[in-house]
Amino acid sequence: MSVDDTILDADVGIVGAGPGGMAAANVLAQAGLSVVVLDEGMRAGGQIYRQLPEGLVNHGKIAEPPSHDGGHALLERFAAAKVTLVSHATVWDAAPGKLWFEHGERSRLLRCRHIVLAPGGYDRCVPFPGWTLPGVVTAGALQVMVRGFGVVPGRRALVAGSGPLLLPTVTALLGAGVEVVAALEASSRWRALRAAPAVLGNALKRREAMWYARQLWKAGVKLRWGWTVFACEGDGRVQRAIIGKVDADGRPRRGTELKLDVDVVGAGFGLVPSVELALRLGCTSRFDAARGGHCVVVDEQQRTSVPGVFAAGEICGIGGAEVAAAEGQLVAEAVIALAKGSTVSAEAQRRAQKERKAADTMLRAFAPLPGLAELARPDTIVCRCEDVTRLGAQQAAQLHGDSLRAIKVGCRAGMGPCQARICGPSLQAMATGDGRRAMDLPVVQVPVKPVRTETMLDAPT
């Protein structure tokens, strides 16, 4: 819905209408608390249960995996719940009890006693020659095109990267009638086997894996393990991709290259948690490479280090939709406990812990490979906002030091509007040549997402 009021009041303000935010909102509303959910997207669903625009229906054209049944149920309950959802609402700053957002070209404020952060995450990019060519996008971008807009991304696609999200990207493309020329997983088959306990020990994940295997088999797409995209080429847009083998650390094995004709490339090397708002609020975070980078630290009731601020889903570490929904349920019970003096159910805690543990096992098998930093050549652009090359970043690191801040000062990398969301996860690794180098905590600037200057000047207090 859209709202007219400049200032909104609620018991609970939730950022994000993905599985985490929706699950929390459903439970909170049932307990009689007033809930406002703010989401930048056009409709509820978040990344995984992204809906087509009003007036379009899937009709089973774009095949959905078994786990999406749970998503449809969640969406239905959310639509029926007594919750105010404000779509097209970009939250650009936060303080305890306050969320500032832009909606309908106006500056607005949500005052709420409790804040639940469920902003999800975004694709991890690894720079390679030609990745700035139009037509080369993230794996997630292709899913959004197909499942969020009903758009056919191209005729011949390459999907490359690492982690479980490559599979839904391939099936989305197949649903759109795109020929998937190659699907490349950088991890070796042996490394990926470490994920087996998480899949075999969970009935839904077993069914899910079988479903994806069948979809790929039916379409004749073979997932190549230990391969990735080395470079993209083209005149004004992508026309060819150079692919090749990588070693166990992800380092490119030069001499194994193959050339493919493609008109669209989706590259995704896992996900990164969206922690900007939490950092603005002063929440404690912790670096966990397998969980995608800097994650917000929460206790056994999803409480952050800041009183009145809770977090659920990918923001606490990448984990997938089942983790997000389980943590959403738990976070709601924790807020209700605080508001009404009730207690959190052991069942909700047990479920969230179980899902999180399975996800951690899975993700350790696909933790970022350090050698992938070697895909970038000296003249490859690493920071796309400021057009800084890898060589430029290396020189800055030598001259000024290898902290994120020193590199920024030295060459402007990470100073653009994306606030290092794109280059940050691999910038220090590429500047130092040490792929195991963890990324420093980024300095968050306000607005955390660019909004109109008037929005900041007119911000209600």
Added chain:
Amino acid sequence: MSGRIAGLDDATRGPRELIEFTFAGEKVTAWAGDSIAMALWAGGTTAVRSSSKNGSPRGVLCNMGICYECLVVVDGRTVRSCTTPVRAGMVVEPGGRP
């Protein structure tokens, strides 16, 4: 070739509303509910601006509002084309520096 997935129309509502806008002076046909970036992409336009530093063409990277590679100018204002819905008669120009 990019385009639209056929057969997604909601039979109870009839065909979707078509909208026209211009990009770099050329007429573009879109569907209500499209973002600017997706209307352009479906019509085969993947580059929406060129880098002000090295002039190279740029387009959608994340398609979810976090990278700022897809900037365009609408009525004098710089916006992300992937998160901005199309409106009839909108005048869209390629964006410059992010």
